[in-house]
Amino acid sequence: MNASNSKKEHLMDMNKKEIWINNTLNSIDSIEQVPVSDNLAFRLDHIYKSSQVVVYRIQPKVRWAIAAALTTLFLINVYTLSKSLKRGNSEKAVFANEYFSYMNSI
Amino acid sequence: MSETEFIHLLRRRDEQAFQQLIVEQRSRVFNTCFNILQSIEDGEDVCQDVFIEIFQSISKFKGDSQLSTWIYRIAITKSLEFLRKKNRKKRFGFFQSLTGQGDYELNQPANFDHPGIQLENKELSRILFAAIEKLPERQKVAFLLHKTENLSYADIAEVMEISVSSVESLLFRAKQGLQKILNTYYENNFK
Numbered sequence: 267m268n269a270s271n272s273k274k275e276h277l278m279d280m281n282k283k284e285i286w287i288n289n290t291l292n293s294i295d296s297i298e299q300v301p302v303s304d305n306l307a308f309r310l311d312h313i314y315k316s317s318q319v320v321v322y323r324i325q326p327k328v329r330w331a332i333a334a335a336l337t338t339l340f341l342i343n344v345y346t347l348s349k350s351l352k353r354g355n356s357e358k359a360v361f362a363n364e365y366f367s368y369m370n371s372i
Numbered sequence: 373m374s375e376t377e378f379i380h381l382l383r384r385r386d387e388q389a390f391q392q393l394i395v396e397q398r399s400r401v402f403n404t405c406f407n408i409l410q411s412i413e414d415g416e417d418v419c420q421d422v423f424i425e426i427f428q429s430i431s432k433f434k435g436d437s438q439l440s441t442w443i444y445r446i447a448i449t450k451s452l453e454f455l456r457k458k459n460r461k462k463r464f465g466f467f468q469s470l471t472g473q474g475d476y477e478l479n480q481p482a483n484f485d486h487p488g489i490q491l492e493n494k495e496l497s498r499i500l501f502a503a504i505e506k507l508p509e510r511q512k513v514a515f516l517l518h519k520t521e522n523l524s525y526a527d528i529a530e531v532m533e534i535s536v537s538s539v540e541s542l543l544f545r546a547k548q549g550l551q552k553i554l555n556t557y558y559e560n561n562f563k
Contacts, residue, residue, distance in 0.1 A: 290496040300486075
């Protein structure tokens with residue numbers, strides 16, 4: 267008798283628990299959308315102006331002119347550099363000649 | 373106006389189109405972020421980030437899905453990124469999960485009061501939201517999209533870029549996980 271009673275109680279407890287779990291799982295089934303606050307609406311309305319990216323369009327002609335100018339500048343630099351290197355080498359050779367001829371004379 | 377024309381206007385940075393997009397999508401975006409983050413302030417911050425991201429990357433939108441699906445994806449990604457950053461600070465919870473203790477116990481008190489829940493369900497929903505917090509990310513997202521946004525399995529699959537069967541599996545595991553957590557909660561609090 268006692269055993270069957272405790273078994274019944276246990277089953278009732280299990281049922282109670284399962285009902286509670288199911289009710290909890292279904293508690294958000296009829297959830298409603300939360301309205302957007304005025305503060306958020308204001309913040310969102312201002313995104314467009316603050317996130318505007320200004321794009322400057324460069325005409326193809328101007329683009330080519332800039333490219334040509336940069337290339338010319340680069341070539342002038344290379345030319346000047348190679349010339350100065352050559353001059354530097356010949357000056358070094360003259361100095362070395364003078365130095366060794368002086369050493370030889372000593 | 374068709375969606376393609378609308379997207380074209382957005383790409384051209386048409387102000388009116390952007391304002392229309394905001395008005396049409398702000399409630400959905402905010403509610404998605406809010407339900408994942410369980411905080412109005414965080415939900416509003418992330419919602420703003422989502423629209424900034426939309427403005428900045430609308431030119432990258434290929435149009436291979438619906439605009440609303442693409443926006444959902446951004447909202448979910450941004451919310452999860454926010455959550456990860458926030459959770460990085462909670463080292464203790466991490467160590468608990470490493471040792472396997474408290475897996476089915478609620479870490480945080482059930483105090484999230486969702487304004488969209490009916491009064492008679494408030495108490496139970498607080499416990500459920502605390503339990504949802506314990507779920508792995510993907511299960512949580514699938515469960516919330518299904519329950520709070522009323523999205524179908526096919527829609528969830530598209531938003532999460534997975535198959536419908538994977539959605540079914542995620543939802544099944546989410547429900548199982550929640551049942552275990554709620555079972556432990558019941559045993560600890562009502563017995």
